[in-house]
Amino acid sequence: MTLEKQLINKCYYKTLTEGSGNEHPIKVLGELSILEQQKEVNDLSYIRFAQGEVYFENKDYETAIFKWGNIHNELMPWAQKNIADANFELEFLEIAEEYYKLVETDSDDLKVEVLLQLFSLYIQRDKLELAADSIKNAVELDPDYPNVTDMARTFFEEQQDFASGVELAVAEATRTESLFWFEVLEEYVKDGHTTAIAPAYFRELLMTLYLVNQVRFESLVAALWESYKQNDLYFQWLKEINYLLLDINPRRSLNWQELSKQYKEAYLELMNGTYLIKDVSEYIPFHLTNWMKIATGSDTLAAASAVLAWNELFPLLMEDSVVSEAEGLVSQSYNSKRMGDIFLIFESIRKWANGKGLSIGERAESIIDELLDSNNFHLLVTGNEASRKASIVNGLLGKEMTAASITSTVLFKHDDQEEIHVITDQEEKRKLELDDFMQIAENEQTHICCKMPIPLLDKNKIALIDAPVLADQRKSKKDVIPYLYLADSLLFVLNSDSILTYKEIETAVKIRERVPELPIHFLLHNMEESTNKLESVEWMEKTTSWIHTYFPNAKILSFTQFEEHTSQLEAFIQSIMNGYSLDEGSERKILYYSKQLIKLLPKKRLELENSIINTIKWNEEMITKLDGAVNQLRDTEEEKTQIIKRDYTKIVNKARQDLMTSIPDLLKDCAELIKEDTNLENIHVTLNEAMNKRINKHIDETVLPKLHEEIQIWIASSEGEFSDCWALLNETSVSFNQLYDEEKLSLACDFKVLDDWRRDLDRMTMRNVQLEKFDIIKGSASSQLFMKSAGKLLGAISQNKGTLQNKFKQSIKNKDYTKDAQSITNTFMQQFEFFGKTLERDITIFFTNPFDELNRAIEENQQEIKANEESLHDMRKNPEVYTDPLTLFELNIRQYEWMNHSDEKVVEYR
Numbered sequence: 001m002t003l004e005k006q007l008i009n010k011c012y013y014k015t016l017t018e019g020s021g022n023e024h025p026i027k028v029l030g031e032l033s034i035l036e037q038q039k040e041v042n043d044l045s046y047i048r049f050a051q052g053e054v055y056f057e058n059k060d061y062e063t064a065i066f067k068w069g070n071i072h073n074e075l076m077p078w079a080q081k082n083i084a085d086a087n088f089e090l091e092f093l094e095i096a097e098e099y100y101k102l103v104e105t106d107s108d109d110l111k112v113e114v115l116l117q118l119f120s121l122y123i124q125r126d127k128l129e130l131a132a133d134s135i136k137n138a139v140e141l142d143p144d145y146p147n148v149t150d151m152a153r154t155f156f157e158e159q160q161d162f163a164s165g166v167e168l169a170v171a172e173a174t175r176t177e178s179l180f181w182f183e184v185l186e187e188y189v190k191d192g193h194t195t196a197i198a199p200a201y202f203r204e205l206l207m208t209l210y211l212v213n214q215v216r217f218e219s220l221v222a223a224l225w226e227s228y229k230q231n232d233l234y235f236q237w238l239k240e241i242n243y244l245l246l247d248i249n250p251r252r253s254l255n256w257q258e259l260s261k262q263y264k265e266a267y268l269e270l271m272n273g274t275y276l277i278k279d280v281s282e283y284i285p286f287h288l289t290n291w292m293k294i295a296t297g298s299d300t301l302a303a304a305s306a307v308l309a310w311n312e313l314f315p316l317l318m319e320d321s322v323v324s325e326a327e328g329l330v331s332q333s334y335n336s337k338r339m340g341d342i343f344l345i346f347e348s349i350r351k352w353a354n355g356k357g358l359s360i361g362e363r364a365e366s367i368i369d370e371l372l373d374s375n376n377f378h379l380l381v382t383g384n385e386a387s388r389k390a391s392i393v394n395g396l397l398g399k400e401m402t403a404a405s406i407t408s409t410v411l412f413k414h415d416d417q418e419e420i421h422v423i424t425d426q427e428e429k430r431k432l433e434l435d436d437f438m439q440i441a442e443n444e445q446t447h448i449c450c451k452m453p454i455p456l457l458d459k460n461k462i463a464l465i466d467a468p469v470l471a472d473q474r475k476s477k478k479d480v481i482p483y484l485y486l487a488d489s490l491l492f493v494l495n496s497d498s499i500l501t502y503k504e505i506e507t508a509v510k511i512r513e514r515v516p517e518l519p520i521h522f523l524l525h526n527m528e529e530s531t532n533k534l535e536s537v538e539w540m541e542k543t544t545s546w547i548h549t550y551f552p553n554a555k556i557l558s559f560t561q562f563e564e565h566t567s568q569l570e571a572f573i574q575s576i577m578n579g580y581s582l583d584e585g586s587e588r589k590i591l592y593y594s595k596q597l598i599k600l601l602p603k604k605r606l607e608l609e610n611s612i613i614n615t616i617k618w619n620e621e622m623i624t625k626l627d628g629a630v631n632q633l634r635d636t637e638e639e640k641t642q643i644i645k646r647d648y649t650k651i652v653n654k655a656r657q658d659l660m661t662s663i664p665d666l667l668k669d670c671a672e673l674i675k676e677d678t679n680l681e682n683i684h685v686t687l688n689e690a691m692n693k694r695i696n697k698h699i700d701e702t703v704l705p706k707l708h709e710e711i712q713i714w715i716a717s718s719e720g721e722f723s724d725c726w727a728l729l730n731e732t733s734v735s736f737n738q739l740y741d742e743e744k745l746s747l748a749c750d751f752k753v754l755d756d757w758r759r760d761l762d763r764m765t766m767r768n769v770q771l772e773k774f775d776i777i778k779g780s781a782s783s784q785l786f787m788k789s790a791g792k793l794l795g796a797i798s799q800n801k802g803t804l805q806n807k808f809k810q811s812i813k814n815k816d817y818t819k820d821a822q823s824i825t826n827t828f829m830q831q832f833e834f835f836g837k838t839l840e841r842d843i844t845i846f847f848t849n850p851f852d853e854l855n856r857a858i859e860e861n862q863q864e865i866k867a868n869e870e871s872l873h874d875m876r877k878n879p880e881v882y883t884d885p886l887t888l889f890e891l892n893i894r895q896y897e898w899m900n901h902s903d904e905k906v907v908e909y910r
Contacts, residue, residue: 292307345893465483
């Protein structure tokens with residue numbers, strides 16, 4: 001055991017007590033101490049250090065500390081560390097920490113020991129950051145020190161400090177090249193602890209691992225690849241892994257199955273239409289170069305085909321050596337059909353188009369949905385004569401479902417439930433009843449999908465396409481062409497009553513020229529029953545030979561309408577289907593429609609742009625119309641407000657005028673209440689009561705009934721004005737809703753205003769009104785004067801009583817009651833005048849909803865204009881957002897044409 005190991009384990013004392021037999025070390029060391037002290041030049045440090053170890057071993061920590069405190073030679077750093085250990089055991093942790101920090105030494109072992117002790121101390125004191133620093137320093141100082149890296153890994157995992165854990169694993173894996181640490185790192189990667197780390201950080205590690213173990217290299221790369229997916233660092237990863245593989249140049253002889261899978265998935269993602277070519281092209285050359293190196297199985301053909309596809313469209317992008325290698329791999333590859341990939345491309349195009357708002361139309365969508373049905377054999381039946389073709393179709397259906405007059409293309413499929421859909425040229429899709437089927441099919445060139453129980457179709461898994469006759473009908477031909485690419489086979493019905501000429505099969509020849517992969521077979525339909533069987537056989541042989549001149553692989557069936565031909569026809573169709581691969585047929589159809597979509601979508605993009613422009617113009621026109629409606633409504637509101645307020649004011653003013661006229665007369669008439677024998681002492685009280693009663697009675701019996709009647713007429717008139725407004729607004733809303741093609745505006749007015757008016761005015765014109773009592777006589781200055789004079793007269797000429805009453809009576813009649821009438825009228829009319837002041841507000845409430853609706857519509861149109869202008873700006877500013885994905889889809893198609901026709905020359909279609 002080395003000295004440092006002895007010092008670490010605190011067993012240095014054994015070197016001094018060696019050979020002492022069974023004597024206790026304390027005794028032996030004590031004797032050595034006495035001997036040492038007897039020397040002229042002595043050094044007790046070694047003995048004291050050893051004594052400290054023995055005391056520590058026997059848990060006498062205070063004595064151990066005392067002994068170690070007197071060390072002054074090269075063992076002093078170890079003594080300081082041991083003092084700290086003793087305090088640690090005594091749980092004097094702060095003192096222990098101070099002593100650990102005092103240690104200064106050149107010994108790496110001692111440094112590590114101190115760091116490990118501090119690590120334990122900090123954990124105990126819950127100073128986890130300091131603990132992490134201590135263990136990191138220990139690993140950095142001497143990673144080979146026993147258990148130090150394991151302690152660090154365990155601590156980091158317990159503390160969920162995976163950043164430090166990853167750093168440790170990377171460093172140790174790179175340093176030691178131990179598979180254990182690569183496995184630890186891979187687990188961290190799989191658990192998602194490396195997703196925020198720049199991919200370049202792992203470059204040296206991966207280079208090392210490739211040299212150590214290729215299987216583990218592939219596994220770790222695959223784990224990293226998965227971790228960076230759906231991550232902002234994904235493209236950095238693609239760049240780093242491609243640079244790395246270019247540098248290490250992996251051997252194709254190794255089975256890189258998982259890595260090949262990752263390369264393929266990444267390539268498909270780059271090509272799904274999400275990214276622009278300028279972004280993708282930065283990664284593609286190296287990506288394809290590396291993929292081709294490590295591809296396994298069928299992926300080799302996929303990678304090589306991708307190289308050739310890119311080279312066709314972008315010749316300068318790929319290196320010549322890479323292209324040559326790809327050509328060699330394609331030529332050597334076995335041609336295996338991989339239809340799933342074709343469907344993925346097709347669905348990617350559809351998904352992208354839908355995401356960009358590029359509608360291809362209901363008819364095309366219907367055909368495409370049918371295209372994806374790979375469970376049925378699609379048999380298209382057509383010919384040059386409608387009646388013969390209809391006879392064959394009805395025979396297959398087992399019912400009269402078609403006729404010579406039909407101009408629509410009808411798809412018949414078996415289904416337990418009857419369901420018919422029709423799609424017109426205007427791209428309107430609607431359900432159809434069976435009773436209307438024939439009329440629609442005859443009068444419109446539409447697409448009809450007819451599902452119903454059809455035993456023959458169900459038995460043979462056939463979808464039957466009944467196409468119009470194609471002779472000299474340009475529109476029919478145009479409508480039928482998409483179905484030629486949907487069909488798995490075409491059954492061409494010919495008239496065999498006379499000798500066939502080229503003209504009769506010219507249409508079939510043209511179909512073959514347009515769709516060379518479509519198998520075409522012939523049905524010779526004879527309307528006349530032959531009496532000479534031998535002649536019939538000879539004629540059939542000649543006709544068959546003649547047709548085979550143009551269609552050498554065609555199957556031919558001949559029969560007359562007099563035969564029971566359904567079973568014969570069924571057997572013939574089965575022979576057509578026999579040996580036919582629906583998967584290969586699907587490939588042909590999917591490739592065609594994928595190409596058609598790519599050609600169609602730029603037109604749809606232009607249509608979308610024009611549609612947005614038209615929508616902006618339409619919204620601008622609608623805003624103009626809506627502004628006009630708002631202005632018209634505002635004028636109407638002002639007009640109706642003036643009319644209604646004017647008429648009401650007339651009623652109120654007339655009532656006021658009548659009161660101002662009638663009240664003085666009523667008050668003057670009260671003079672009749674004064675008689676010759678009337679006691680004049682309290683006459684003013686009597687008169688005031690009488691005057692108030694007469695005023696109340698007059699208002700109750702005369703003023704209010706008349707006012708009520710006039711107000712009811714006014715309310716009816718106002719209701720008429722409001723109704724006129726509502727009728728106008730109703731016409732306006734109907735007109736706008738027709739323009740919007742939806743029930744968008746409801747310009748309803750608030751007729752509750754009239755109910756409120758009726759309620760308030762009925763309350764105000766109700767009889768038994770009780771006005772406040774007016775002190776009419778007492779408040780008159782002339783009356784006061786008269787009463788004073790009358791008092792003098794009473795004392796002077798008490799005998800002339802009748803004369804005094806007459807004079808008082810005359811003063812009542814002659815009094816000016818204008819102010820009294822004004823006061824009474826003001827009091828009574830106050831509520832009516834206040835009501836009149838609220839009319840304008842109430843009329844505004846009546847029109848509030850129409851104004852709100854119109855303004856809301858204007859705001860929505862403005863928002864739509866803004867959104868459309870932004871969309872239009874983006875479309876024009878970044879046309880590559882639309883064009884680049886289509887180019888990428890075209891590349892995908894070219895790639896899979898190379899893949900699925902690797903034994904043929906692939907013809908460009910651009």
